[in-house]
Amino acid sequence: MATVEETRVLAPAWRGGFGRLWTAAVVSRFGDALRGAALPLLAVSLTDRPLLVASVTACGYLPWIVFGLLGGAVADRVDQRRAMWTVDALRGLLVALFAVAVALDHASIALLIVLAFALTTLQTLFDNASTALLPALVDRAALGSANARLMTGQQIAGGLIGAPVVPLLIAAGTAVPFAADAATFLLAAALVCSLRTEAPERAPRPAGDTLRRDIADGLRTLWRDRALRGLCFASSLCNIGMGALIATLVLLVTGRLDAGTAGYAAAMTAYTVGGLAGGAVNRRITSRLGAPRAVLLAGSVQIGALVLMGGVRSLIAASAALAVFGFMGMVWNVNTTTLMQQRAPAEMLGRISSAFRTLAVAGAPLGALLGGAVATAWGANTPALLAASFFVLSVLALIPARKPDVPVVAPDDDATTARAPR
Secondary structure (H helix, E strand, O other), X not given: OOOOHHHOOOOOOOOOHHHHHHXXXXXXXXXXXXXXXXXXXXXXXXXXXXXXXXHHHHHHHHHHHHHHHHHHHHHOOOOXXXXXXXXXXXXXXXXXXXXXXXXXXOOOHHHHHHHHHHHHHHXXXXXXXXXXXXXXXXXXXXXXXHHHHHHHHHHHHHHHHHHHHHHHHHHHOOOHHHHHHHHHHHHHHHHHHOOOOOOOOOOOOOOOOOHHHHHHHHHHHHHHOHHHHHHHHHHHHHHHHHHHHHHHHHHHHHHHOOOHHHHHHHHHHHHHHHHHHHHHHHHHHHHXXXXXXXXXXXXXXXXXXXXXXXXXXXXXXXXXXXHHHHHHHHHHHHHHHHHHHHHOOHHHHHHHHHHHHHHHHHHHHXXXXXXXXXXXHHOOOHHHHHHHHHHHHHHHHHHHHOOOOOOEOOOOOOOOOOEXXX
């Protein structure tokens, strides 16, 4: 999947485009954390019906399943920088209007559902455009380090800073977290708008070219590339397992481990710290192993962490397993994204990234349902073991694509035709 030269990982330059993109991503994730923590609290204050409260979260997933592929196709047709700052400006305006509604006591569950659906619908374009824009801002050999720094910064902003700040903001007023989120969207939009990147050059589109055909071409190219196909399938299997684990982790910690809410907070902190450590050392791991083998290592170690989580009755041991799981999860995410950016044809990167995300989101709700079912039938520890079984399947799916000589398939090639790795 990568030549010896391609495994050399460089650090991206902070000056110029990458530094602004990083700042915009971190600021935006901080706002997302504020809104993500405040929305459920607001929903619970508006209704005591669990199904309605859960509907707010569900509507945060649904647009990816409905519009994810479309967002990728649009991202490949437009100026990604302009699409990103326009989307963030719209999201900032929507959340600002919502904050006004909350301040005037006009909030309702229906309004929360509409907001969650609208924001995620816009996010399908933003995220795919962001993935496609990064290779234009940093050297190809620095993509792995750039992705690690982006994800680590977002983890700090969202996991360590954003969520703990929410109670302080809510104490100042229910609408304050949403007003702060609106401000982060607008600041991120200004930062992205200030990027000085040239609009991508694209060949004239043939007559009769449609978004449906664009989506089909992207899916076909993804399928023909053995490495990308394996990564995509492995990621979807992982996310089924992740859905089962995340949906029931609170039951494992507060029930089976009898650690209460403080124990749950400690376990989640361990996971976040592990993720930060993974982002910090990912460059060394990738330089030594290469991105394909780093992904394979990450999935294999996560299997052991999940088995440990499902087998112990100690909060300390479970938290340690979660820290290892988060560490290797960051290595997995960084290198999977980097490989996708390196192997996907530049003109199809938005569509291929959207396929990855759509499959990932589709797997998570299924995993959550499976996790709830097995926890009900066999105990709160069984979802972790179920997740381990899906990670085993995921690692097996990666094995055929781990070799460094897997060719990159051109978008207009036949299934049997390949071009040399870029």
